Amino acid sequence: MVSRVFYNPFSIVFMFLLLIILSVIVGILFFSLVSTAFTKIGFAWYDAFLLLILSLFGSHVNIPVTKLKSSKPVVERESVRFMGMVYKLPFKKAVQKQTTLAVNLGGAVIPGLVSLYLLLIFPEAFFYSIAGILLVSVVTYSISKPVKGVGIVTPVLVSPIAAALSAILIVSVFSVPPDLIFVIAYTGGTLGTLIGADIFNLDKIRDIGAPVASIGGAGTFDGIFLAGVIAVLLV
Template sequence: MGRTGYSRFFIPPVSIPVLLLILLFLLLVFTLFSGVVLAAFVKLGILPGVAYTLFILAFIGSFINIPVVEERTYEPVLTIREVRFMGIPYPVPSFGWAERKVVVAVNVGGTLVPVGIALYEILRMLYLGQFTLLLNTLFAVIIAALFSNAVAKPVRGLGIAMPMFFPPLIAVILGWLLGGINPPAVAYISGTLGVLIGADLMNWGKIKNLGAPMVSIGGAGTFDGVFLAGVIAVLLV
C-alpha cells in the first residue's frame, strides 16, 4: 500500500502554534484558578506566602491518595460450568460468593489541606476567645453535614458523588446567618468539614458495596465538594 493509504490511519501532528496556544490557555486557567484560591485564603487571614504554599500543596496533593484501610465484602456471582451427558455439553449455572476488596484512601489535596486550614481557623477562634463564634461554627458544620449527606449519592464503580454548587451555596448561607464577626471562617469551615462528614464519613458503611477497587475520601466526585466548596463560599460571603 502506498503512502497515501497509510495517511488515513494516522492523526496529523499538532502544529507548533496550536500547541503553544493550548499551553498558553492552560497556563491562563491555572493562573486564574490560583488567583481565586489565594484570594480566598488571604480573606481567611492567611499570609500570602503561606496561602501560595497551601495552594501548591492542594494542587499537587489532589493527585495523591494515601490508603488508610482495606474493606472486604462478599457478593453473589453467577458462573456457567459445562456438564457432558452422552458426549453432549450442557451449560449449568452455578451460584457462589466472590470476595471483593475496596481500598479506602484519603486525598491529600481534597482532604488533608482543607481540613488543616479549617482546624487552624478553629484553633484561632479558641486562642482569641471567640467561643460564641466557635459554637456557631460547630452548629453550622452539623447543618452542612446533614444537607451534604442528603444530596450525596453513592455511585457504583466510582465512590461518593454530589452536586458541585450545592455545598458552597449552603456554606454561604450559613456564613451569613451564623458568621457573626467572621463570616468567611464559618463559611469555609462548614463548607469543608460539612461536606467531608456528611458526604464521606456518614456514607462509610456504603463504601465497601460500591464495587470500586479504591474509594478516595476528598477525591474524585468530592474534591470539588470539599476543597472548592470552602474556597467559593469564602469568596461569596
C-alpha cells in the same frame, strides 16, 4: 472539485501556543481566586500559594486506612499503558471482594487541618462554625449518592452554596462579628462536605464495588477543597 466544509485558518503551531497561553491564564485566574479566598480568611498570599501547591501534589496521594469486605464483587476495568497513554479495554474482570478505604492528602487532610487551625486561632467562631458544619453536613448528605464502581458523588456547587448561605444566616441571626463569616464559610464548606459526603456514607462503601474508596478524592481535587474556597468567595 471537493469543497472543504471546515477550514482552520490557523497553523498547528499557533493553536498549540494559544492553548499554552490559555492554560497559563486559567492557571493564574485559578490561583488568584484561591489566594483571594485564603487572604480573606487571614492567610498571606505566599501561604495561599503554599497551600495550593501542597493540595495539588497531595491530591495524588491516597493514604490507605483499612480494607473493607465488599458485599458485591469488586470490578476493575482492564487497561493497557502505551507511550504514556492509558487505554481502557472493552471488558472487565472481578479481582477481589475488598474495598480499600483511603484518605486523600490534598483533598481531605490538608483542608481538614486548615479548618482545625482556623478553629484554634479563632476560638470565638468555634460554636458558630460547628453550627455551620452541621448544616452543611445535613444538606450534603441529603444530596450525595453512592455510584457503583466510583464512590460517593455529590453535585459540585451544592455544598459551597450551602456553606455560604449558612454562614450568612448564622452571622445575621446571632450578630456575629462580620470578619468571622469567612471562617464559618470555609470550615462549613470543608468539614461539612467531608462529614456529609464521606463520613456519613461510610456504611455504603461496602456496596459500591470500587477497588479503592478515597475520602477526599482520588487523583484530582475533590469537592472538599473547592467547597471551602468557593464558599469564602460567595460570602
